Amino acid sequence: MRRGASIYRQAQIFRENPSEALEEVYKVYENIEKKENILKAYITLRPLEDVLKDVRKSLESKKPLSGILIAVKDNISTEGIRTTCASKILENYVPPYDATIINRIKSSGGVIIGKTNLDEFAMGSTTETSFFGITRNPWNIDHVPGGSSGGSAVAVSAYMAHMALGTDTGGSIRNPASYTGIVGYKPTYGFVSRYGIIAYASSLDQAGPMTRDVLDAAFLMDIISGKDPMDPTTIDHGIESFSREIERIDPGYLRGRRIVLIRELWEGADRDVVSTVSGYIDKLMSEGLEVIERSFPEIIYSLSAYYVIATAEASSNLARYQGILYGLSEDPSNKSWTEYMAKIRGEGFGREVKKRIVLGSHVLSAAYYDQYYLKALKMRRILRRGLEEILKDADAIATPTTPTTAPRIGEIRKDPYIMYLADMETVTANLIGGPAISIPAGFINGLPIGIQFFSLPGKDLEILRIARASELKTGLHDILST
Numbered sequence: 219m220r221r222g223a224s225i226y227r228q229a230q231i232f233r234e235n236p237s238e239a240l241e242e243v244y245k246v247y248e249n250i251e252k253k254e255n256i257l258k259a260y261i262t263l264r265p266l267e268d269v270l271k272d273v274r275k276s277l278e279s280k281k282p283l284s285g286i287l288i289a290v291k292d293n294i295s296t297e298g299i300r301t302t303c304a305s306k307i308l309e310n311y312v313p314p315y316d317a318t319i320i321n322r323i324k325s326s327g328g329v330i331i332g333k334t335n336l337d338e339f340a341m342g343s344t345t346e347t348s349f350f351g352i353t354r355n356p357w358n359i360d361h362v363p364g365g366s367s368g369g370s371a372v373a374v375s376a377y378m379a380h381m382a383l384g385t386d387t388g389g390s391i392r393n394p395a396s397y398t399g400i401v402g403y404k405p406t407y408g409f410v411s412r413y414g415i416i417a418y419a420s421s422l423d424q425a426g427p428m429t430r431d432v433l434d435a436a437f438l439m440d441i442i443s444g445k446d447p448m449d450p451t452t453i454d455h456g457i458e459s460f461s462r463e464i465e466r467i468d469p470g471y472l473r474g475r476r477i478v479l480i481r482e483l484w485e486g487a488d489r490d491v492v493s494t495v496s497g498y499i500d501k502l503m504s505e506g507l508e509v510i511e512r513s514f515p516e517i518i519y520s521l522s523a524y525y526v527i528a529t530a531e532a533s534s535n536l537a538r539y540q541g542i543l544y545g546l547s548e549d550p551s552n553k554s555w556t557e558y559m560a561k562i563r564g565e566g567f568g569r570e571v572k573k574r575i576v577l578g579s580h581v582l583s584a585a586y587y588d589q590y591y592l593k594a595l596k597m598r599r600i601l602r603r604g605l606e607e608i609l610k611d612a613d614a615i616a617t618p619t620t621p622t623t624a625p626r627i628g629e630i631r632k633d634p635y636i637m638y639l640a641d642m643e644t645v646t647a648n649l650i651g652g653p654a655i656s657i658p659a660g661f662i663n664g665l666p667i668g669i670q671f672f673s674l675p676g677k678d679l680e681i682l683r684i685a686r687a688s689e690l691k692t693g694l695h696d697i698l699s700t
Contacts, residue, residue, distance in 0.1 A: 307566030317414025334369030389644025533578030
């Protein structure tokens with residue numbers, strides 16, 4: 219398969235020529251054999267023989283995803299395949315059921331190739347906090363791939379899967395997409411079922427595609443999105459086919475579209491990042507895109523509000539890991555309940571997860587609930603109202619996806635704030651529940667950097683159309699690592 223080739227179009231070829239799909243499986247596994255020992259994209263990789271068996275079966279059915287190999291972030295439940303959340307506490311947990319999005323992929327002919335590495339319980343933006351070790355950036359192995367969906371990003375970028383699923387709580391799909399030169403799309407909250415996804419922050423979590431181009435992201439959305447009776451937060455989006463809508467887009471779509479640059483979201487980014495992404499926007503303006511600059515001072519509080527809300531919800535969600543029903547456990551004899559819990563959770567959770575549980579418990583405590591948690595919820599409403607006003611006469615907001623290129627491995631140990639600040643551009647979309655996408659915008663010193671488009675809830679097609687027209691205009695969607 220040609221490097222950078224659209225999986226949407228390749229799937230059509232596989233259905234017509236099954237032998238080509240089988241050859242492709244061998245090529246992908248050859249690539250994994252060459253690269254996986256260095257990159258460490260996968261926590262669990264399925265045996266070649268099992269995948270070939272599933273591919274042959276899927277090709278007989280001639281379904282939309284027949285022959286397509288999907289990498290799955292390891293916080294998404296997969297029946298019969300362990301789902302660890304990159305944590306010791308779930309090291310050997312094998313779910314007895316599939317998440318809704320996995321069911322939908324399998325029903326459409328897709329084949330799960332393996333489970334990818336992530337920051338433990340999706341808490342991080344570098345994929346360095348995993349119990350199973352560090353994942354490396356295929357563009358430069360001395361640098362991180364971003365996170366928390368770093369393994370999924372690397373699997374797509376390094377040709378170790380055709381497509382991947384990630385989850386995004388504050389930028390965890392878009393951040394690694396930016397750092398590894400791929401497309402990462404967070405849909406509107408409720409467009410994709412969360413049933414079977416191990417929760418970090420339930421009001422912020424959303425699964426989405428990680429792909430080689432925007433058309434592929436739309437193609438995967440055709441499969442995984444839609445209302446689900448197992449998740450009452452899902453909504454009927456009414457979009458018959460994302461891919462058909464996006465397939466007809468060309469660069470001319472940009473003419474007359476209006477994007478907003480919010481000053482405060484650009485001020486914290488490195489100068490080289492601002493220059494590269496601004497140059498990308500200049501190319502889009504040559505096609506007729508209109509750009510508006512706005513100031514929204516309150517948006518600087520997005521990151522603080524996000525960390526208060528996310529950690530509060532995490533402290534509640536992770537309370538279920540008690541060493542009883544599933545996960546890490548041992549003989550509780552000769553221990554009090556408190557001693558047993560302290561031992562299991564103390565040994566089972568990593569440092570970053572513990573920090574966030576403690577912070578979340580603190581902001582939910584009676585003494586600080588009003589001072590922190592309620593104020594964060596108020597800021598969430600202020601952000602939504604402010605962005606509704608800003609977008610009255612515009613189609614989307616554009617920012618650098620990340621304020622820097624990928625940090626060096628180990629850099630966050632010296633300065634943990636690097637990890638937290640990496641989310642400064644992305645958390646707003648999660649707080650308002652709107653769609654957001656990162657697409658490649660260029661390179662700085664050999665490392666990719668992305669541009670992000672985001673908007674209000676329900677504006678997914680508009681975001682995807684702008685992103686598709688942009689990647690076709692610039693040609694930067696075909697820059698994958700070799």
